[in-house]
Amino acid sequence: MSITVHLPTMLARLAGDTHALEASGDTVGDALTDVIARFPALGPRLRDDAGKPYGFVTFYLNDEDIRFHGGFEAPVADGDEVIVVPTVAGG
Amino acid sequence: MTISVSPEAAATTTALRALPLLCRNCGAARDAGPAAICEQCLGPLEAVYDPARALPARDAIAARPTSLWRYREWLPLDGEPVHSPDTGWTPLLEAPRLARRLGIARAWVKNDTVSHPSLSFKDRVVAVAINAAAAFGIHTIGCASTGNLANAVAAQAARAGLEAWVFIPHDLESGKVAGTAIFAPRLVRVRGTYDDVNRLCAQAADRFGWGIVNVNLRAYYGEGSKTMAFEIAEQLGWRLPSAVIAPMAGGSLVTKLRKGFGEFLGAGLVDGALPRIFGAQASGCAPIARLVERGDDQIVPEIPRTIARSIAIGNPPDGRFAARIIRDTGGWAAHVSDDEIVAGIHALAEDCGIFSETAGGTTVAAALALSRQGRLHADDELVLCITGHGLKTLEALGDISAAAPVIEPRLREVAALAAAVGS
Numbered sequence: 307m308s309i310t311v312h313l314p315t316m317l318a319r320l321a322g323d324t325h326a327l328e329a330s331g332d333t334v335g336d337a338l339t340d341v342i343a344r345f346p347a348l349g350p351r352l353r354d355d356a357g358k359p360y361g362f363v364t365f366y367l368n369d370e371d372i373r374f375h376g377g378f379e380a381p382v383a384d385g386d387e388v389i390v391v392p393t394v395a396g397g
Numbered sequence: 398m399t400i401s402v403s404p405e406a407a408a409t410t411t412a413l414r415a416l417p418l419l420c421r422n423c424g425a426a427r428d429a430g431p432a433a434i435c436e437q438c439l440g441p442l443e444a445v446y447d448p449a450r451a452l453p454a455r456d457a458i459a460a461r462p463t464s465l466w467r468y469r470e471w472l473p474l475d476g477e478p479v480h481s482p483d484t485g486w487t488p489l490l491e492a493p494r495l496a497r498r499l500g501i502a503r504a505w506v507k508n509d510t511v512s513h514p515s516l517s518f519k520d521r522v523v524a525v526a527i528n529a530a531a532a533f534g535i536h537t538i539g540c541a542s543t544g545n546l547a548n549a550v551a552a553q554a555a556r557a558g559l560e561a562w563v564f565i566p567h568d569l570e571s572g573k574v575a576g577t578a579i580f581a582p583r584l585v586r587v588r589g590t591y592d593d594v595n596r597l598c599a600q601a602a603d604r605f606g607w608g609i610v611n612v613n614l615r616a617y618y619g620e621g622s623k624t625m626a627f628e629i630a631e632q633l634g635w636r637l638p639s640a641v642i643a644p645m646a647g648g649s650l651v652t653k654l655r656k657g658f659g660e661f662l663g664a665g666l667v668d669g670a671l672p673r674i675f676g677a678q679a680s681g682c683a684p685i686a687r688l689v690e691r692g693d694d695q696i697v698p699e700i701p702r703t704i705a706r707s708i709a710i711g712n713p714p715d716g717r718f719a720a721r722i723i724r725d726t727g728g729w730a731a732h733v734s735d736d737e738i739v740a741g742i743h744a745l746a747e748d749c750g751i752f753s754e755t756a757g758g759t760t761v762a763a764a765l766a767l768s769r770q771g772r773l774h775a776d777d778e779l780v781l782c783i784t785g786h787g788l789k790t791l792e793a794l795g796d797i798s799a800a801a802p803v804i805e806p807r808l809r810e811v812a813a814l815a816a817a818v819g820s
Contacts, residue, residue: 314603316436351439362422362439364712366596369589371712373698389600392434394441395612396541396595397647397714 309337309382312389313348317363320347334367334388335378352390362393413476415532418442418616431533431608433615441714442616444473452664455635465521465624471660472525473620479531480557481524485624487512489632489780494748495761499768501777505638506749507629510757510786515552515576517545517707517754517785518625518650523553525621526610530559535608539563541598542611543591543646543707544573545754545785550610551580562607564594569706572789590701592712611647622650626657629780630667637667640728640773642675642764643782644756645685646708648719650782651676655722672780675772676723676730677763679703679755683732685713688720690730704735704793705755707785729772730763737762739793745783752787760784 311327318325322345329337342349354360358378365372366389372380382388415429422440433442452470461467465485466478488508496504509518523546530538539562540550547563554561561582565574566589578584587594595611602612610618630637637658643650651674661667678686681703684696696716701709713719723730733741738755741762745753753761760781767773787794804810 314599316434316439360439362434364596369593369596371592371698374700389596391596391599392439393712394434394439394714395599395602395615396591397611397649397710 307331307382307384309384310387311337311341312387314390314392316392317348317351317390320351321345329388332381333378334365334372334380334382337382337388338378364391364393365389366391413474413479413528413532415529415617416444416446416473416475419445429532431530431535431613433613444616444620446471446473455631455666458631458666465524465621465628468624468627471620471623471627471657473617474525474528474532476532478524478528480527481514481520481553484513484520484524484553486628489629490749490751492749492781495745495781496779498744498748499764499773499779500775501768501773501779502775503778505629505633505778505780506745506751507625507780507782508751509625509782509784510751510753514556515545515548516789517549518622518782519545519549519785520553521624522546522618522621523549523610526608526614526618527553527557527559529614529617530608530610531557533608536560537562538608538610538614539598539601540610541565541591541595542577543709544569544577544789545707546611547577547584548573548789551577551582551584554582555580562601562609564598564601566591566594566706570790570792572791573706576789591706591710592698592701595710595712619649619653622653623657623660625650625782626654627661630658630661633780635667637662637669638672638778638780639670640673640675640777640779641782642677642760642767642779644705644708644760644784645676645678645713645716645719645730646710646756647713648676648685648715648717650784651719652715652722654782655726671726673728674723674726675728675763675767676719677756677760678708678730678732679705679738679759680732680734681705682709682711683730684711685716685719686730686732688716689723692724694721703738703755704790705738705759706790707754707756708759729767729770731766731770733759733762733766737766741765742787742794746787751783753783754785754787754790755793756785757783757787758793
């Protein structure tokens with residue numbers, strides 16, 4: 307199963323300047339675990355100490371905020387896209 | 398992404414310099430630049446002011462032109478602004494009938510419905526952001542907007558001769574769309590809520606390097622909101638009210654009111670206690686008010702369902718900070734139904750002669766709700782921040798002209814009407 311994780315420029319710097327990473331897993335959390343295994347520096351900027359979503363990023367699954375779909379437990383399917391966007395914007 | 402610079406814009410950079418930045422979360426410092434997010438922790442950046450800078454006294458400020466730039470020492474730029482020199486200094490009107498309705502000693506309306514140039518408080522933040530853009534030599538600005546910011550960006554960019562990309566939800570009120578399109582920006586209507594638009598703009602700023610005022614210019618932009626607090630203090634005769642209520646969308650205005658009042662206290666321009674700060678939201682989109690009620694520290698995002706489109710942000714970026722300030726100052730937050738919002742618009746119009754958009758109706762209705770809850774006191778002096786003009790949201794009022802009789806141009810028809818009402 308192939309999921310694409312899209313990173314903003316600031317986080318792409320922690321992943322070899324790659325904005326789009328291929329990942330695998332059954333949930334958003336699994337896909338991120340896969341990405342973090344390859345780029346450990348991303349870990350603290352995607353998950354907090356309790357393993358929950360890091361407070362200054364918002365995760366979208368195919369353009370929808372994952373908090374409306376179970377958070378990191380949101381199931382993913384082949385071809386899905388997970389988009390990571392800094393929270394500090396707008397208003 | 399590299400920011401592109403026009404020769405004309407670059408020529409303006411010599412006289413204007415933006416202040417350096419500091420992360421509000423981790424304290425990391427960085428140079429001035431079109432960045433709102435800390436490279437270390439992704440927390441929010443804020444402008445850093447030189448604590449040793451010379452600050453003006455009351456009389457020096459009072460002698461300056463009546464615009465928000467009279468408070469330039471508390472705005473994040475060094476040098477003379479090159480754009481939007483005449484924004485700010487809106488009226489502060491005492492509202493005795495509204496005070497009676499609220500059961501408090503005195504009330505005032507800070508009337509940003511007549512803000513120049515686009516009839517909302519967003520003119521303040523854009524005036525600062527567009528000058529920050531000039532300091533950086535950015536020739537394309539933009540925004541994600543629920544309407545008022547779109548109006549302000551489009552108008553001020555037009556006057557400055559800058560290109561503007563303006564992103565709005567596709568189904569905004571017609572007055573807000575027309576009030577943007579008339580200035581001929583690159584107006585883009587996005588199928589989705591404001592939160593969808595905002596996410597798209599965050600990605601666009603990352604990709605294209607535009608100066609999106611509420612994304613990568615946000616550290617400078619937000620400071621413009623403080624001028625509402627400064628003006629309230631000065632217009633009250635250099636003193637602070639006991640309470641202030643403001644509508645909440647992203648939550649930034651509440652945080653900047655607190656910061657502005659605090660800065661004037663720190664400068665010795667006013668004394669006494671900080672006002673209790675109250676927040677107003679629509680029940681159909683009230684993530685910050687509900688956070689205040691719960692008392693925890695996590696925003697629960699909402700999908701907006703309210704006529705108050707200008708404050709319909711389901712994932713408010715400053716929600717946590719706003720909720721904390723509301724609680725720390727001894728204030729509270731209320732959320733009100735769409736019917737109450739419309740009633741609030743009418744109450745403000747009939748009590749004060751001010752025609753507000755839905756956010757103002759929300760603010761008045763929330764103040765009434767807080768009064769009923771006993772959170773306003775009989776000796777309170779309350780300022781209501783009314784942030785946008787009612788002509789922008791006519792849809793909310795329905796067919797308001799239906800109650801007006803239609804007559805032939807004959808005096809006897811007027812006499813009949815007068816007799817019917819006992820005049």
